[in-house]
Amino acid sequence: MQGYNDGMSRPFWSNGPSPGQFYNFTGGDRSASQGFGPQNNFGAQRSSQPITTGTSVVGIKFDGGVMIAADALVSYGSVARFQDVKRVFKVNDQAILGTGGDFADFQSIQRSINDKMIDDICHDDTISLKPKSLYNWLTRILNNRRNKFEPLWLDMVVGGIENGEPFLGHVDLRGRSYEDDIIATGFGKHLALPIIREQIVEGRPFTQEEATNLIKKSMEVLFYRDCRALSRYYVAVCTAAGANVSEVQKVNQNWEVATVVRGYS
Amino acid sequence: MSSIGTGYDLSASQFSPDGRVFQIDYASKAVEKSGTVIALRGKDGVVLAVEKIVTSKLYEDDAATRVFTVDKNIGIAIAGLHADGRYIVDIARQEAQNYRSQWNANLDFEKGDRTIPLKILVERVSAYIHAYTLYSAVRPFGVTVIIASWNQEDGPQLYKIEPSGTYFGYLACASGKAKQQAKTEMEKLKLGDMTTEEIVKNAGKIIYQVHDELKDKDFRLELSIVGKETNGLYQMNPEKWLNMASEAGQAAKMDDDSDNDI
Numbered sequence: 001m002q003g004y005n006d007g008m009s010r011p012f013w014s015n016g017p018s019p020g021q022f023y024n025f026t027g028g029d030r031s032a033s034q035g036f037g038p039q040n041n042f043g044a045q046r047s048s049q050p051i052t053t054g055t056s057v058v059g060i061k062f063d064g065g066v067m068i069a070a071d072a073l074v075s076y077g078s079v080a081r082f083q084d085v086k087r088v089f090k091v092n093d094q095a096i097l098g099t100g101g102d103f104a105d106f107q108s109i110q111r112s113i114n115d116k117m118i119d120d121i122c123h124d125d126t127i128s129l130k131p132k133s134l135y136n137w138l139t140r141i142l143n144n145r146r147n148k149f150e151p152l153w154l155d156m157v158v159g160g161i162e163n164g165e166p167f168l169g170h171v172d173l174r175g176r177s178y179e180d181d182i183i184a185t186g187f188g189k190h191l192a193l194p195i196i197r198e199q200i201v202e203g204r205p206f207t208q209e210e211a212t213n214l215i216k217k218s219m220e221v222l223f224y225r226d227c228r229a230l231s232r233y234y235v236a237v238c239t240a241a242g243a244n245v246s247e248v249q250k251v252n253q254n255w256e257v258a259t260v261v262r263g264y265s
Numbered sequence: 266m267s268s269i270g271t272g273y274d275l276s277a278s279q280f281s282p283d284g285r286v287f288q289i290d291y292a293s294k295a296v297e298k299s300g301t302v303i304a305l306r307g308k309d310g311v312v313l314a315v316e317k318i319v320t321s322k323l324y325e326d327d328a329a330t331r332v333f334t335v336d337k338n339i340g341i342a343i344a345g346l347h348a349d350g351r352y353i354v355d356i357a358r359q360e361a362q363n364y365r366s367q368w369n370a371n372l373d374f375e376k377g378d379r380t381i382p383l384k385i386l387v388e389r390v391s392a393y394i395h396a397y398t399l400y401s402a403v404r405p406f407g408v409t410v411i412i413a414s415w416n417q418e419d420g421p422q423l424y425k426i427e428p429s430g431t432y433f434g435y436l437a438c439a440s441g442k443a444k445q446q447a448k449t450e451m452e453k454l455k456l457g458d459m460t461t462e463e464i465v466k467n468a469g470k471i472i473y474q475v476h477d478e479l480k481d482k483d484f485r486l487e488l489s490i491v492g493k494e495t496n497g498l499y500q501m502n503p504e505k506w507l508n509m510a511s512e513a514g515q516a517a518k519m520d521d522d523s524d525n526d527i
Binding site: 090091092107110111113114115117118121122124 | 378
């Protein structure tokens, strides 16, 4: 099928009427790129910073599955602008996705993922997007955009079950990627990872309960120490039984100590 | 054929003196050679059924399938030239995707996802097909397209587009070889308030009844449904419904045959 919104594929052939164009009688086929953008001889301004952003994402593999958590905040600069946003998603029953970085960039990627899912349905072979394929596809999209000096400002954690095995991988705005048993992005790298690593027991994976508690602890620490974090978070869990996103979770807060902090009151 | 030798049938961009565009008539002829395709609209679902004629034993079972998925709750069945049909299906998929990208604000794939309203999809696809009846450089599509969908707001919907680009909404429609015979059978039915089970069984019956054993030896029944029973998802050849249809069809065929013996 032609016309993926992934920025890479080109139409198979052209010159015929095309969707969205054929019946747009006004405006002709003038494209938005004329006069603006990289085609212009006078140079172009490229996006070089994220605008509406999400902070850390934390992902943990456990015995029989994987879970990814992120708080419910999307910031506008330093403003805590949108306070009930799900940044973790169920892609399908075998793949979940958590996202940090520019949320608009993520939403555009999400549209492409939905389009891919429709294509899978249309193929009628009962095969649907698997986590490793999604992961690899994301690396290609993100790296391709950074090669155009127009990166999608994303820091994403992909998880899921493939061939009965839990999968967890990280992709960032350059298309860099790695797989690991524990993954955190942004501030979580500094704050959550050490806490989780301390709890690793050699020779066995975490249980689901341990993973849930570690996520809880991580989100708590992140809320205390990361100025762009929020006390509410969502967790996506994927096991062989399927995937789902939790109800909103709350961080345990204790501010008793605040009164002894110099300069607080 | 009044058209032959007059010269008015060479281009789709020219009328004949008695007001016909012969290229469109020829395209319709291509459809009439096709295996029969029918569609029935019930109370809360639509069923598409295809008499897929097997022209060679060497083909795989699923070769040359004539029902397609366009979007989650939208399906197409085609009668006529197979390659033309597939191309139209691709156009329909692009239109569905284009509508999504422009109007579907809800990105949750499972909840609140809005697919293209069938009325709009049919308008767009028919406009495309019609455009191919206007120019000398192109030929019309040799297909009739039957499009079906179901959703909570609009209920079951069924449309048929002709090679000319004209389209209508239907309670039941047919295309291909045994179009007339199928229509006669359909007129006997109380359409509109039938359950999904009833339309599936009737679809199976009609396809088996109109199949001409003498002219075409073997055929395969293809069936797809969309409706309340499938949770608003379009399903192709779902085992349960397919078996129900072919059993009803075979039973009806047996009845017919024993009638003939007496």
